[in-house]
Every structure is written in structure tokens, then in C-alpha cells.
Amino acid sequence: MAETGFVFRRSSGSRAKDKEMLGVSEEVVSLQNRRENALIITFKAPEDEAMNIHQFFENFDELEPVLVDIAGAGDVEYYFRGISPINELNGSDREFSVTLQLRREFV
DSSP: OOTTSEEEEEOSTTSOTTTSEEEEOGGGEEEEEETTTEEEEEEEEEHHHHHHHHHHHHTOOTTOEEEEEETTSOEEEEEEEEEOOOEEOSTTEEEEEEEEEEOOOOO
16 A cells, blocks of 8 residues: 555454455545544545445444554554445545544543
8 A cells, every 4th residue: 555545454353454454545535533533534436446445334333443544654543433325426426424533542
């Protein structure tokens, strides 16, 4: 994966992490931070790519851990909070959002 991209990894259970990963180009991703450490990730991509990305995330359970690596900076652990329906844009592009919440450890 290029260092300007995003890598999402499943972080729970006995699944092999490398088998449960998705690499996405930065051209199809926009980020929006919300309060309470929520991160909204919006994907806008051609239909085939959007369906592949959506399929990866629709298999997550609520509050399941997901590791996010942006531009090779290292994994940051989030909790999966939800996924929006796919919207059709003009042409063959599709758009949807995934909501993640930053994992906090209390000491």
C-alpha cells in the first residue's frame, strides 16, 4: 500500500489480521472529526470499488475494534460504530460513510 493511503485491519478474534485488511487510496477518502473522539470516514468511489469497501465494513459488529493506518504512520485503534447506506452519485460513483470512535484506555 502506498504511504499516502489508508489501511484498515480487523483487530478482534482469532482471525489473521493480514487476511482481514483493506487498503484504500486517499483519493476516495475524506475525514471528519466529531466530538467524543468520533471519526466519520466518507468514501466516494466508482461502484465496484465502493461495493468492495462497503462489503469489508458491513461485516463488522458494533464496537468491534478496527485498526487504522493513515499514510504509514502506524496503527491507531478505533471502535466500529456504524455504516451508512450507499448513495448513488452522478455517473457510476457511489458514496457512503463509516463512523469510528477512538479507543480510550482509562488508568
